[in-house]
Amino acid sequence: MKILTGNDLKTGAVVWWDGTGWSLYVDQAVDVGDRADEIASREESSRRVNAPYVIEATRDDNGGVRPAHIKDRIRALGPTVRTDLTLKPADPEIGNWVI
Template sequence: MRLLTGNDLVTGDVIWWADGDWSRLVADAVDVGEGADAIAKREEAARRVNGPYIIDAEAGPHGPVPLHIKERIRAAGPTVRRDLGIQAAETASESWVI
């Protein structure tokens, strides 16, 4: 499984391609397959995402799980204060352990 990720240009949040739009939740991400490069170029040109890139992931019980530790940390949010960031508002990101 291949996912497309980057950062939102307005907020700086980590975002994931969710089949036609971007989401802050990795659980919403979809497999971009061979179309990843075209999507990344189009979205970056439209100034909807900064630095989009493709990562490897595997299917998990609550959605995709990034294979590399760096991407798992990006998906889970700040590691210093768990009361901040995406994990404070969303419990879905806690469905797997870094």
């Protein structure tokens, strides 16, 4: 399965081609097959999406779409770390570190 992703030109949000437009939800992505380049070119020239590109994905038993590459799974699902464990600028342990 090949799906198309890019970034919304107005908001910068990661978006996925759903067959008629762009969705924030990877599960709404459709298989673009051989039409990926045609769709990407048309959508980029119409200024709806920035840097669209095709990726490999699979559909699970529940109909969910899973990008094949970890980079695109992170783009689809968000950060890989727990925000409650991230280093915060106000932490006294930081000392003179540059963040």
